[in-house]
Amino acid sequence: xxxxxxxxxxxxxxxxxxxxxxxxxxxxxxxxxxxxxxxxxxxxxxxxxxxxxxxxxxxxxxxxxxxxxxxxxxxxxxxxxxxxxxxxxxxxxxxxxxxxxxxxxxxxxxxxxxxxxxxxxxxxxxxxxxxxxxxxxxxxxxxxxxx
Numbered sequence: 001x002x003x004x005x006x007x008x009x010x011x012x013x014x015x016x017x018x019x020x021x022x023x024x025x026x027x028x029x030x031x032x033x034x035x036x037x038x039x040x041x042x043x044x045x046x047x048x049x050x051x052x053x054x055x056x057x058x059x060x061x062x063x064x065x066x067x068x069x070x071x072x073x074x075x076x077x078x079x080x081x082x083x084x085x086x087x088x089x090x091x092x093x094x095x096x097x098x099x100x101x102x103x104x105x106x107x108x109x110x111x112x113x114x115x116x117x118x119x120x121x122x123x124x125x126x127x128x129x130x131x132x133x134x135x136x137x138x139x140x141x142x143x144x145x146x147x
Contacts, residue, residue, distance in 0.1 A: 047107035050129040053096040067098045074117035
């Protein structure tokens with residue numbers, strides 16, 4: 001035990017939270033109830049492209065591997081080894097339409113490469129749409145883009 005005396009506690013002091021005291025409360029204005037947050041992403045990392053394979057055969061079945069090989073061939077023909085280093089993500093494949101994702105800075109090179117490419121059987125790519133946001137590719141609300 002120590003010889004120190006405990007401090008006197010006065011019972012006539014009332015403790016009040018700062019938020020519940022009437023002086024601390026502020027009236028909210030009408031504008032404060034509708035908070036709108038806006039932000040801008042200046043340099044999105046990806047670009048999204050919708051491509052369509054044009055062929056002479058009406059019942060040509062395009063699969064993901066064939067689409068990837070055709071895209072690689074176009075990039076290799078246009079940019080050589082540098083073109084084959086561009087990463088391509090196939091997001092959706094429907095009939096002869098392909099939705100892909102590429103780095104934003106490589107999108108223009110890919111558009112030029114696939115636009116000028118003609119395969120051995122006369123097939124070629126047509127760029128239908130391009131966007132910095134994936135939902136902008138589809139004509140509807142993009143609800144079925146990732147189904």
